[in-house]
Amino acid sequence: MRRAHTVSQVRDAEADLMRTLPEGTLMQRAASGLAHAVLDLLGGGYGHRVLLLVGSGDNGGDALYAGCALLRRGARVEALLLGSNHHEEGLVALRAAGGGVVDDVADAHRPDVVVDGIVGIGGRGGLRPAAVAALDAVAGVPVVAVDVPSGVGVDTGELEGPHVVADLTVTFGTHKVAHLVGPAAGACGVVHLVELGLDLPTAAVEALQAADVAALVPRPAPDDHKYSRGVVGVRAGSDTYPGAALLCVAGAGSGLVGMVRYVGSAADQVRASHPEVVGDGRVQAWVVGPGGGDEAEVQLAAALADGVPVLVDADGLAHVRPGQAAVLTPHAGELARMLGIDRETVEARPLAHARLAAERYDAVLLLKGRHTLVVAPDGRTRVTTTGLPWLATAGAGDVLSGLIGALLAAGLAPWDAASVGSWLHGAAATLASGGGPLVAGDVAAALPAVVRSLR
Structure with missing residues (x-):
């Protein structure tokens, strides 16, 4: 550490x-x-x-x-x-x-x-x-x-x-x-x-450093099965943004849980790209919001009704209320809207505003950025130092949300799930990039190799 x-x-x-x-x-x-x-x-x-x-x-x-x-x-x-x-x-x-x-x-x-x-x-x-x-x-x-x-x-x-x-x-x-x-x-x-x-x-x-992440990443026991390893649900995407659902599911389905469920209007596209993904049912955590558009409010209400930890990202952030979510994952512009201030103010004082929002919303707050911040409601703070500038690409946040949701479903506490997920996401981007351009799907594809590399 x-x-x-x-x-x-x-x-x-x-x-x-x-x-x-x-x-x-x-x-x-x-x-x-x-x-x-x-x-x-x-x-x-x-x-x-x-x-x-x-x-x-x-x-x-x-x-x-x-x-x-x-x-x-x-x-x-x-x-x-x-x-x-x-x-x-x-x-x-x-x-x-x-x-x-x-x-x-x-x-x-x-x-x-x-x-x-x-x-x-x-x-x-x-x-x-x-x-x-x-x-x-x-x-x-x-x-x-x-x-x-x-x-x-x-x-x-x-x-x-x-x-x-x-x-x-x-x-x-x-x-x-x-x-x-x-x-x-x-x-x-x-x-x-x-x-x-x-x-x-x-x-x-x-x-976190590699050894810390290795100690926290959930690994299956010899007698585990697909349900005991955790089931994560994804309510993301819309008719306007079906790609967000595909990328969020790709992050969730990186192998860290036993099953991914998807519920939403992009179900046909998701099944075509991810045949292992199944439909609605019991889950240990939900991911809501990426690409949700006008459907995000309904997606969030349905997820909250299950009484399991919920990660809220993107369009879902406009509808979440204090105490509802386990993890919130805004970028600076989204956090500014949540706090009723301008983006430049957040970017000038990211730590202060991430801590303010974590306390106000009573949730772990992940503020995306060059050095992503993960803040607990009591002010405990972790910084992600993995990653590289090429990671600033459309859809990368959708992959991150799915990945953190999987870690929640696998049993990690929200602060650990968010900080481990952010570290793995940055490390996967570095591996996939090789120092050059990448797209969000490359990050999801590299996640299993990063986990394998941890000792």
Whole structure:
């Protein structure tokens, strides 16, 4: 599990650890990890030029001490001081090791890499003009951020103004929320974690990894039969959108349950493409809404009458009420309509609005996006980090809904079903894509291979 903690959680854990260590030990550990990451990026130190952008606080100190280590490896290191109250011991050490201090980027040699030590994890509200000007002056040079890209909302994943866009972020002790949650996650580049040995509480946000998914994916026991493995029902599609029914059934019928039932106006097309799918009957979960159009309200009412967990997507979301559904799976535009706000507001603050909707609707809320969020009504949050941009294709959400519905029918709790389904969906897209274009049906076809690959 990849876990992300808040600023206050990290600071408390650091304070506890520092009471057991000699003064300055944690900063030296962080600086050493930062220096090694920069050396890996450069392919060595000798002859390379490094510019440190140094602000106030401990991140600036980390950058300065990392500069000392880079100097010992043959790099040429210069520091531009931004703000006030710089880490004096680190600055003295840098100068003693042969590093230089410049008053302006124009006074520095053109660097091979820039180290962003401008603002630490306690920073708020974007960057000041001097920092923005310095970054503009080195545009095009790779940037390594210390802990988080300066200027991003560390605990929220929001972008509150001008900010660093890093190629590599070197973080310490644990991931922070901004490393996983968009839109800030998009500014982090590759994230490298340097362990510090912190004793941390329950994470604010987490991301499943392959081993976690392998432990959660339902697998048939030797004495299972098609009914005991779970039966999922699909009420999707319409005369206008029969393809949504086909794709939703394809996701549901990826082999994770013993049977798929379909009820709807696209029954003939579904049977022609999926002869193993049967008609109405008892189920352990329903999927409602994809392509439902004018039929979605009736589809939802029929599913709710069975008293089993219901996943609601797409057209069904306009009709669902608080407490009715187990899982809701909107994209940003649909969530905006559910909350009575505009899409841009949701996209600027996805975590806050996903948590608001999960609480308001008393359901697990899956907000689709570059880093899909899965939020429980009590605020527990998982982020999906599998997938790739090619997954933004028509019908992919229909496949996802069917897949999550199957996991619900197989017995997973709604939060696990949604987060496991989202992870598998992203992994299947990556496998099917091979780095190139794909369509939604390719994702469904790749799901069994992804499950087989899990150990």
